[in-house]
Amino acid sequence: MNLEEFALKLEEKSRLKRVKKPISKKLQCSAIMHELDGNAVFFEEIKESDFRVFGNPFSSKELIGEYLGLSPEKLVSTMINALENPTEPLLAEKAQCQEVVEEKVDLDKLPILQYTQIDGGNYITSGVFIARDQEYGLNMAFHRCMQLDKTHFSVRVLERHTMEFMKRNGGELDVAVCVGCPPNVLLAAATSPTLGESELNIANSIEPFEVVKAKTVDVLVPSMAEFVLEGTLSMNSLEKEGPFLDLTGTFDFVREQPVLTVKKITHRKNAIWHALLPGGKEHRILMGMPREPTIFREASKEAKVLDVNITPGGCSWLHAVIKIDKKSNEEPKKVIEAAFKGHSSLKHAFVVDKDINILDPNDIEWAMSTRFQADKDLYTYPGKKGSSLDPSAKQPEKLTCKAGFDLTIPASADKKKFERVKYPKIELKKFLE
Template identity: 30%
Template structure:
């Protein structure tokens, strides 16, 4: 049986049954679902949520259940990578790195074999308003689709899969925002030829599909093969309704929206609450004409809550493994890399190393920067510091750093296009903090209780309730 959203839910039910919460009351997708998520987040709770009675954009009860918070904890991502839920630190990142580098070619199946073809709507039947599309935050201008968008390279046919926001402009029209990366490049090249670019928005699949879509690979790499590697099995594809074999879509998806990017035409898009926790401004962005919607009869509508851990962790895990490998080339003693939620899992990186000589901390920090342009602040710590424990990282900064010696700033280099602190678009500064102890001179010892006594004194033998 091929992996899909349903197989993941079964795996999660086996390992973390308490982490699945079903909401049976009728609910509106405009702010009400995200209000529940925000209430839970305020209590530091991030269960996977399944809303069973959700209105669509017409105000009618939708046949689709909404599932969200799939990536809101690393434990769930560990399960998605076929690990135990307690293997959520570097084990998950290493598993992703290993699998994403093991490319597996997809297989094409017939329409009869594809669950996503159980219901097909084309032409006048297409109506995006029948979907339970969420409006997430107060100033969001429209309801938005926020899952993975796939498209073939207009010249080579190689597939890209990446996450983009798409606003609902009407029954068969979407607005698309893209950072200047692969999909943007596809659209530019297609537009120069005066051609529309066929794309599809994949609303629901196994979480490995979306983790694979976050892999930082070259434009020549087929990301369907990357996703297959992350899933550890060939991704099943099926010809699209609107474009046939010119656009192959995931056969085991829950819902697929097929369309084409209209060449050389733009309209207002935004604002939208972005991964930074701030609103991205309104921009002139490409418009997508929707040609078909296909889905399972009992489909789940998957939503990723942008600007919260659900999207932060999804983007962070793939980057940790990649930066680990880059740093290892220069600093073999690297132990772990963590992108913390406090930095949106994009802007901050904590790197622990087994330091052998002075200067290695700065080398590790410098080596990490080219891998991802959104990375702004790198803190390098010794191997006695757990980079997944932010309290320890900041303690190391407080007690092992002198700013004049251990902090370096690189000004005005390429940065993220959505960084709200940038004064020049997609240009910013990088700060490197070497919070490691010196090797060439003595340094104060950390305090500790003798380990022999810690092993001998069993807390439950002395205190029954804490």
């Protein structure tokens, strides 16, 4: 299913908002996306471009589940399975992402949005970079791109695999930037497997898909992408990138970053541009969801873990709630420490019992108010490496105080004192006519 078909599917279920009036890529699309955050919104006519824009298409677990044909509760186990059993995608001869090969590169023709007044420029936010290293093979990762002119971007590249590949290749790396990818590709691109494990294979295990050879660079790209921008990323020429609104909703500052020179653009006929709202729900879900399975895996070494939720209130990055079937008082602390191993940027970990709804912040707070004593159940870990995204951490060293909260009932306690009393069930309809 491409983005066009997904939009139609959502429309049939009355889950798509359509904006038919002409709208500007500068600040207008983003304002509407922000108002409708959590809902898919389709912009039929962009004033500055012939292409249409799809905003927030995967901005809830329900929307991702809708595309993949999975209930939201099944997503963590699907991700765990994909991380443990990656499989290679099929190689296709022809693909929709290459239906049109543009004669000339002109980035001004694309609906690259400006999201907020303070942004350093127009930004690609949903771009998945695919690059190859002779030894390690293919790597896939998100990197936001700030448009500099008709053929160049400055690109935010953290010290991860894309940067490593660039350094190993003399500072210059051929890349394909894919926009309008299906959610299996997006979720896989946000995982951080060890060097040499291709995220393309993780995506294929979430849902099988086809790849095709890019036209001018030696990488494979998802056939179903809407656009592919091929070119060279270079750390030998740096340009200013930022400021830009980041995951926490606060501003990321200006840095000197590698420059991407775009040499070829291919796309589907009538292609749709995927706009991802920085700091919005889609950004948060794609960041957080791939860490739930890694926390689950580590914590399961210490206790019977039933579920993990990286909460939106914690920017879908800094807070995790782990539901366990507790057997001993030693387990919560071990689970907290395992969670920090499973997601190194995690700042606060909350461990709850199996009767707590970890998708409901009120229920988690209820557990804290009725089962937690700060002098016994709080574990603090000062001076640890946390997240570059936390404005309260000591930056750029990322130094923070991590903390774990044991919100579980003490193993030896009289459980009845802590458990919610249940009201009788009744068939309301019979009484409210």
